[in-house]
Amino acid sequence: MNERNNIINKEKKASINGINPDQGISVWFKSEKKELIHELIKKYLNLDSLIGKEAKKAISSLMKQLEQKKQYRLYNPEEKIIIDQKGREYIPFNDPDFHGALKLYNIGKYEYGGLIYAVDVQGLFYCGLTEKRIEKRFEEHIINALRGYYKSNGDINQPGYHKFYEAICNVLLNIGYDLIETYKKISTLSALQRYNERRKFLHQIEHNIKPYIRPCIIELHYSSIKLGSREIYYIKNFPLKSLFEQGLIIKDFNNEYPEYLDLRKKGLNTTSGGQTGTNFPLPLYDIAIMIALGLSAPKMLKDLKEFYNIKDVKIRTLRHKITEIFGGSYKAQEMFLKPIIEHLDSIEGISRHEIYLTFKDAELLNDGWFYEWSYGEEYLKTDIEKIYKLFNIDTRASWEEIMQYLDKTEKNFVGIPEYQWKEWFISNKMLRSYSGSNQKSIAEILSIGKTKIQTIVKRIVKNNGCNSLSELKYKLQRQKVIEILKFGAIIDIIDENGRLTKIELEKEDFHLLICKHVFNFDNWKAANPKNYMVNNLFSGMNLNKIWNTFSNKFQDLE
DNA sequence: AGAAACTTCCCACACTCTAT
DNA sequence: ATAGAGTGTGGGAAGTTTCT
Numbered sequence: 001m002n003e004r005n006n007i008i009n010k011e012k013k014a015s016i017n018g019i020n021p022d023q024g025i026s027v028w029f030k031s032e033k034k035e036l037i038h039e040l041i042k043k044y045l046n047l048d049s050l051i052g053k054e055a056k057k058a059i060s061s062l063m064k065q066l067e068q069k070k071q072y073r074l075y076n077p078e079e080k081i082i083i084d085q086k087g088r089e090y091i092p093f094n095d096p097d098f099h100g101a102l103k104l105y106n107i108g109k110y111e112y113g114g115l116i117y118a119v120d121v122q123g124l125f126y127c128g129l130t131e132k133r134i135e136k137r138f139e140e141h142i143i144n145a146l147r148g149y150y151k152s153n154g155d156i157n158q159p160g161y162h163k164f165y166e167a168i169c170n171v172l173l174n175i176g177y178d179l180i181e182t183y184k185k186i187s188t189l190s191a192l193q194r195y196n197e198r199r200k201f202l203h204q205i206e207h208n209i210k211p212y213i214r215p216c217i218i219e220l221h222y223s224s225i226k227l228g229s230r231e232i233y234y235i236k237n238f239p240l241k242s243l244f245e246q247g248l249i250i251k252d253f254n255n256e257y258p259e260y261l262d263l264r265k266k267g268l269n270t271t272s273g274g275q276t277g278t279n280f281p282l283p284l285y286d287i288a289i290m291i292a293l294g295l296s297a298p299k300m301l302k303d304l305k306e307f308y309n310i311k312d313v314k315i316r317t318l319r320h321k322i323t324e325i326f327g328g329s330y331k332a333q334e335m336f337l338k339p340i341i342e343h344l345d346s347i348e349g350i351s352r353h354e355i356y357l358t359f360k361d362a363e364l365l366n367d368g369w370f371y372e373w374s375y376g377e378e379y380l381k382t383d384i385e386k387i388y389k390l391f392n393i394d395t396r397a398s399w400e401e402i403m404q405y406l407d408k409t410e411k412n413f414v415g416i417p418e419y420q421w422k423e424w425f426i427s428n429k430m431l432r433s434y435s436g437s438n439q440k441s442i443a444e445i446l447s448i449g450k451t452k453i454q455t456i457v458k459r460i461v462k463n464n465g466c467n468s469l470s471e472l473k474y475k476l477q478r479q480k481v482i483e484i485l486k487f488g489a490i491i492d493i494i495d496e497n498g499r500l501t502k503i504e505l506e507k508e509d510f511h512l513l514i515c516k517h518v519f520n521f522d523n524w525k526a527a528n529p530k531n532y533m534v535n536n537l538f539s540g541m542n543l544n545k546i547w548n549t550f551s552n553k554f555q556d557l558e
Numbered sequence: 559a560g561a562a563a564c565t566t567c568c569c570a571c572a573c574t575c576t577a578t
Numbered sequence: 579a580t581a582g583a584g585t586g587t588g589g590g591a592a593g594t595t596t597c598t
Contacts, residue, residue: 128561128562129561129562130562130563131562131563132562132563137562140562143591147591162560186590187590187591189590198589198590228597228598232598270559270560270561271559271560271561271598272598273561273598274561274597274598275560275561275562275596275597275598280563280564296585296586297586297587298585298586314564314565314566316564316565316566316567317563317564317565319587319588319589320564320565320589323588323589328587328588329587329588363573364573364574364585364586364587365586365587368587371573449573449574449575450574450575451573451574451575452573452574455572455573455574559598560597560598561596561597561598562595562596562597563594563595563596563597564593564594564595564596565592565593565594565595566591566592566593566594567590567591567592567593568589568590568591568592569588569589569590570587570588571586571587571588572585572586572587573584573585573586573587574583574584574585574586575582575583575584575585576581576582576583576584577580577581577582577583578579578580578581578582
């Protein structure tokens with residue numbers, strides 16, 4: 001909580017300092033002065049329904065937040081010049097606002113159009129530009145260096161081997177890395193898809209080389225237009241002395257700092273620079289809203305082509321971008337879709353199942369937040385609030401404390417609470433339709449597929465410590481029988497006129513009537529209620545004993 | 559030729575849907 | 579019930595494009 005407040009305070013302070021690149025360009029893509037995102041909202045939400053109206057409200061508020069935060073790169077396909085309030089296209093390292101802007105960049109307040117970075121390798125420098133984040137680019141450099149070493153079989157002195165990569169390899173060798181083995185390990189980890197381990201290993205390398213290799217940002221650009229020319233300038237005139245004075249370079253040169261360096265001659269660059277990549281511009285803000293609408297990647301792609309007229313976008317590019325910018329589909333849904341669902345959940349008259357159906361497409365992202373939520377593995381604000389009340393926990397309790405109680409609360413499956421599912425199991429409600437039956441199945445009632453039903457059943461069975469549905473069913477039905485007998489042996493039935501009436505059970509017929517009216521046995525006589533009770537539910541207890549043990553009336557003395 | 563960023567291809571895995 | 583087709587994921591490596 002404190003950490004969060006600190007970040008917010010930092011943001012406030014910085015904006016007072018005047019770093020606020022408000023370029024007058026809308027964050028939403030416009031075509032003929034119309035913001036296309038509204039067309040999409042109309043397309044995917046039924047605005048005549050309550051849920052559609054409320055979803056629109058929540059999305060509008062999300063849009064306002066995104067507009068205010070300006071956290072992502074602007075969509076600038078026409079390469080318009082973007083300037084801030086002080087008329088700058090970029091903030092160089094010696095600008096008074098640079099350090100403030102850098103702090104904001106590090107906490108992800110603004111996504112710039114690109115940046116110029118320098119890498120200090122034991123007092124030798126490399127300068128480059130990138131439209132990505134610096135961490136990503138730096139990691140690429142390290143892997144490239146290792147790959148180059150591996151491919152040339154360690155011959156880093158061969159002509160043409162990049163000076164920069166050679167320097168990186170030398171540092172790694174000096175601190176004891178076997179580079180062939182290191183590269184092999186990284187390749188193996190990715191081949192085995194052990195990405196977490198791979199990331200950890202790479203971070204470890206980055207940590208170990210920190211005293212010798214340090215990347216730093218030296219200029220922040222609002223757009224990518226001037227990146228090339230600025231890179232050329234810096235490679236030719238690397239301002240060594242001022243960079244040191246600004247604290248960006250810490251290497252000790254015994255106080256002999258040349259004012260400027262030519263990095264091609266006295267550094268690690270091999271070209272004069274100025275080459276920009278072919279960064280594919282995408283309307284990230286609109287994409288965020290598409291995620292909030294619950295669209296899967298292929299659907300987004302279709303809309304980008306149809307509505308936004310972005311012709312060449314490939315699905316892999318889109319997904320790479322979502323991963324790079326939003327940190328993956330899971331996080332993206334958590335950031336953009338979850339708040340919409342939380343708003344809907346707080347509105348009376350909207351059921352969780354309705355919410356589920358409205359955003360069902362989002363489920364196609366099997367590793368997304370919505371998918372987990374559909375199986376009750378993710379929680380909403382209201383769930384946590386319920387826990388506070390139910391278990392009398394302080395609202396300032398830590399997450400670890402709250403977590404202990406999560407398992408004890410009711411889970412929802414496709415928005416339907418677990419107790420409802422259990423009721424369906426007890427009453428033998430048909431889960432999916434079969435030919436020749438005119439009973440409406442759960443799958444039909446909930447508008448979900450058979451396999452989804454199967455998976456839900458599997459999960460509920462497992463959560464309740466059972467191995468099969470029938471095992472769980474017996475357990476639940478036994479509890480039900482005990483409950484009925486304990487509380488007066490009265491059950492609700494629907495009589496011939498379709499009216500709900502109560503009937504009292506007797507010792508002689510309780511098993512018959514329970515099987516017929518509570519368990520809804522289709523052919524209840526053939527099913528043999530006596531055997532069912534005695535063998536399946538109360539393993540070995542005879543009917544007499546069941547009645548006598550659990551009923552609170554007319555107890556026989558045995 | 560070199561740099562940056564994009565595309566293609568790959569894999570393992572998970573789920574849905576349809577047909578049998 | 580189950581097999582198979584289809585869809586989707588992340589995220590790497592290798593190859594390609596685009597630019598200077």
